Amino acid sequence: MEPGAGRGGMTLSARLLGVLLLAAGCARGGGDSPPEVRAVPVGVAVVKRDTVSETVTLVGRLTPVPGGSVLLSAPTDAVVRAVHAQVGEPVAAGRLLLELEAPELVTQAQSLRAAADAADADLARQRDLFQQGITARRQMEEREASATSARAAAAAAERLLARTRVTSPIAGGVQRVLVQPGERVSAGQPLVEVVDGRGLDLVASVAPADLARLAVGQAATVSSDAGGEPSPARVHAIAPGVDSLTGAGAVVIRIGATGSSLRPGGGATARVSLPVERGALVLPDSALVLVGGTLNVFVIGADSVAHARPVEVGARSGGRASVRGELQPGDRVATTGAYGLVDGMRVVPAVHAE
Numbered sequence: 001m002e003p004g005a006g007r008g009g010m011t012l013s014a015r016l017l018g019v020l021l022l023a024a025g026c027a028r029g030g031g032d033s034p035p036e037v038r039a040v041p042v043g044v045a046v047v048k049r050d051t052v053s054e055t056v057t058l059v060g061r062l063t064p065v066p067g068g069s070v071l072l073s074a075p076t077d078a079v080v081r082a083v084h085a086q087v088g089e090p091v092a093a094g095r096l097l098l099e100l101e102a103p104e105l106v107t108q109a110q111s112l113r114a115a116a117d118a119a120d121a122d123l124a125r126q127r128d129l130f131q132q133g134i135t136a137r138r139q140m141e142e143r144e145a146s147a148t149s150a151r152a153a154a155a156a157a158e159r160l161l162a163r164t165r166v167t168s169p170i171a172g173g174v175q176r177v178l179v180q181p182g183e184r185v186s187a188g189q190p191l192v193e194v195v196d197g198r199g200l201d202l203v204a205s206v207a208p209a210d211l212a213r214l215a216v217g218q219a220a221t222v223s224s225d226a227g228g229e230p231s232p233a234r235v236h237a238i239a240p241g242v243d244s245l246t247g248a249g250a251v252v253i254r255i256g257a258t259g260s261s262l263r264p265g266g267g268a269t270a271r272v273s274l275p276v277e278r279g280a281l282v283l284p285d286s287a288l289v290l291v292g293g294t295l296n297v298f299v300i301g302a303d304s305v306a307h308a309r310p311v312e313v314g315a316r317s318g319g320r321a322s323v324r325g326e327l328q329p330g331d332r333v334a335t336t337g338a339y340g341l342v343d344g345m346r347v348v349p350a351v352h353a354e
Contacts, residue, residue, distance in 0.1 A: 041350040043286075043336035044300055049329050050282040052322045054315035056213060058251060058270040060204030062224075062262055065254070068196040069264070070170055074185040075163035078102040083181055085174045085192065093171045097192050100164040100185070109157040116154040119147035172196035175264075195264050201236065202253040202270050211249045213274055214238060220253055220272040228261030235272060277315050280322035287333045288313065288321060289341070298334040298341050299327070300349060306334055308343040 078100035085097040126143040129135040176193040179185060202222050206214065214235055221230040236254035243249070253270045255262065262268060287297045288311070295313055298306040311325035327333075332349070334341060341347070 039304065039346040039348040040341065041337060041348045042298075042300070042306075042334040042341070044332050044349040045284050045287060045335050047281055047283050047327050047329055047331040047333060049279050050320075051276060051278045052280050052282055052315040052317055052320060053276045054274045054317045055271045056206075056210045056274060058202070058204035058206055058210075058253065058272065060202045060253075060268065060270070062200050062202055062255075062264050062266050062268050064195055064197065064264050065199040065201055068170070068172070068199045069175070069193065070168070071193045072097070072166050072168075072191050074100060074187055074189045074191055075160055076100075076102050076105060076187045078105075078164060078185055080179050080181050080183045080185060080191075083177060083179070085177060087174050087177055089174045091168045091172065091174060091194060093168060095168045096165060097168055097174070097194075098166045098177075098179070100166065102161070102164050105157070105161045105164065109154070109161045112150070112154040112157045116147070116150040119143070119150040123147040166191060168194045170194060170196050172198075197262075197264055200255045200262055200264060202233070202255065202268050204251050204253065204270065205243075205248045206251045208242070208247040208249075211238070211242070211251070214251060214272060218272050218274070220270045222253060222255050222262065222268050222270045224261040224263070225267040225269070226261050230271075231262060232256045233270060274315065277322050280314060281324065281327055281329065282320050282322050283327075283333055284335050285316055285319055285321040286335045287338060288323075289338050297323070297325075297327070298338055298343075298347075300332040300334060300347060304347055304349065306341050306343070306345050306347050308341075 079102075081099040081101040083098045085091060085095070091097070123140075123143040123146075126135055126140045130137060130140045172194045173196075174192065175195040178190050178192060185191065216235050216238060218235045220233040220235060222233045223230040233253045233255040235251065237252040239250040241249070253272070283297065288295050289298065290296075291308060294310050296308045296310050299309050300306055309326050311323040311327065314322040314324065316322075334347065337347075337350075
């Protein structure tokens with residue numbers, strides 16, 4: 001074979017190999033092209049200006065208002081002579097509830113009253129003698145002091161004796177009767193409890209986030225855990241301090257006209273109405289997305305590209321939230337499918353929510 005032919009053969013073979021390699025490269029080249037970016041389907045809602053009202057829900061226990069309950073106790077060691085009230089019975093102020101027997105108090109009161117009468121008689125004699133010039137002023141004044149002291153001691157003994165007839169200082173209902181006739185009781189031992197259920201407070205422990213939004217005078221409604229119609233109420237007091245561990249604070253809700261289902265000691269729920277926001281930017285709260293510790297919404301532009309906008313959230317009610325931020329009425333925001341979006345991502349609005 002001629003040298004030229006050999007070189008020509010080599011050249012032809014090289015050319016064929018190059019063509020084959022190029023074709024193979026073209027066949028694989030499709031895998032090296034950028035992958036197709038698929039748009040994310042999202043629900044969309046329109047930002048509007050509207051009025052938003054919000055309530056804070058509190059759970060607590062019902063208690064009588066201050067002075068609305070009394071737990072009466074024995075004034076001295078005694079024996080229960082008679083019980084004149086039973087649990088659940090309505091009583092008026094001054095109603096006799098039970099009687100105690102304390103012979104020692106009777107004897108003491110009689111003795112001190114006799115001593116007081118004697119001191120008064122002696123004082124009268126000294127005054128007559130002083131007017132006649134027979135006795136000195138100093139003696140009369142000493143008798144006056146003795147008579148005053150004796151009368152005070154007798155009055156105190158008689159008041160203590162009167163307390164053996166235990167009466168109710170308030171109108172209400174008998175909550176508990178803790179003794180029986182014939183039972184011996186000690187001084188200070190509880191005897192009977194009376195509760196006026198017409199005036200009630202709901203005392204609730206409130207989380208820090210809600211505590212800051214409450215104020216004295218805000219309107220509320222209170223419903224019993226047992227059911228029944230809610231009763232009107234108002235925020236009556238907010239404790240000045242909070243629990244050092246939880247940050248929660250105590251709030252007192254004063255109930256107006258109480259329903260029959262509201263009873264002292266029972267559980268109840270209060271719904272406190274917060275100030276109404278008028279003309280606020282409102283959107284579904286499903287549009288709120290936590291991004292890096294900040295709440296954002298994704299605004300969908302005309303080019304279907306999502307843009308993250310940080311917002312501050314105000315009132316929330318009925319699945320809606322008022323917000324403040326770089327938004328305008330009419331802006332479209334992503335709702336369903338908003339989690340997982342990043343700024344600049346292309347989306348496909350799948351649902352339009354009013």
